[in-house]
Amino acid sequence: MSYIEIIMLSLALSADAFTVSFSYGLLPLEKPSKECLMLGIFTGFFQGLMSVIGYYLTLLALDYISPYSKYVVFGIFTILGIKFILESLYGNKSKKKLCISVFCLFMIGLATSIDAFTGGVSLKLCGNGILKPAFLIALVTFVNSIIGFNTGKNLKHINVKFMSVLAGMILVLLGLNALW
Numbered sequence: 001m002s003y004i005e006i007i008m009l010s011l012a013l014s015a016d017a018f019t020v021s022f023s024y025g026l027l028p029l030e031k032p033s034k035e036c037l038m039l040g041i042f043t044g045f046f047q048g049l050m051s052v053i054g055y056y057l058t059l060l061a062l063d064y065i066s067p068y069s070k071y072v073v074f075g076i077f078t079i080l081g082i083k084f085i086l087e088s089l090y091g092n093k094s095k096k097k098l099c100i101s102v103f104c105l106f107m108i109g110l111a112t113s114i115d116a117f118t119g120g121v122s123l124k125l126c127g128n129g130i131l132k133p134a135f136l137i138a139l140v141t142f143v144n145s146i147i148g149f150n151t152g153k154n155l156k157h158i159n160v161k162f163m164s165v166l167a168g169m170i171l172v173l174l175g176l177n178a179l180w
Contacts, residue, residue, distance in 0.1 A: 025152020046109030048138030054120025
């Protein structure tokens with residue numbers, strides 16, 4: 001793969017991270033700048049890590065992980081999405097600001113990076129090295145996550161309750177998309 005193709009792969013792999021970060025940007029967060037940075041770090045790190053894992057475990061793990069990956073992604077995104085929707089409709093009535101826990105960041109990083117495993121497999125099968133492409137994948141995902149978060153943050157002046165439900169629906173749709 002050429003670097004142009006790796007950049008295109010990086011952009012494709014970072015689409016989920018962009019969308020999830022956009023959803024979180026819509027929420028009334030306690031420390032939006034910190035949350036934005038943490039989302040970028042976690043999603044970027046996991047994208048790079050999973051591409052390295054996919055690269056080195058190409059033939060060994062592909063048969064075991066691949067059949068279940070869409071269900072894992074579906075479960076994580078659907079649970080997070082439903083949580084957004086329920087909290088916006090029934091919880092958080094005190095207008096208290098939210099924060100993203102480390103566990104939640106870990107789950108987001110994992111869910112958005114499962115497809116990067118396949119990206120690593122592709123790089124191995126194409127005869128590429130992994131260090132530079134993995135760094136590029138991580139960097140592009142980090143940047144796209146920051147852009148997604150800030151895009152959502154700039155739109156949240158509309159109606160917080162509506163935007164929180166919308167954010168939850170986006171995550172549920174991402175989960176359903178993983179099944180297809």
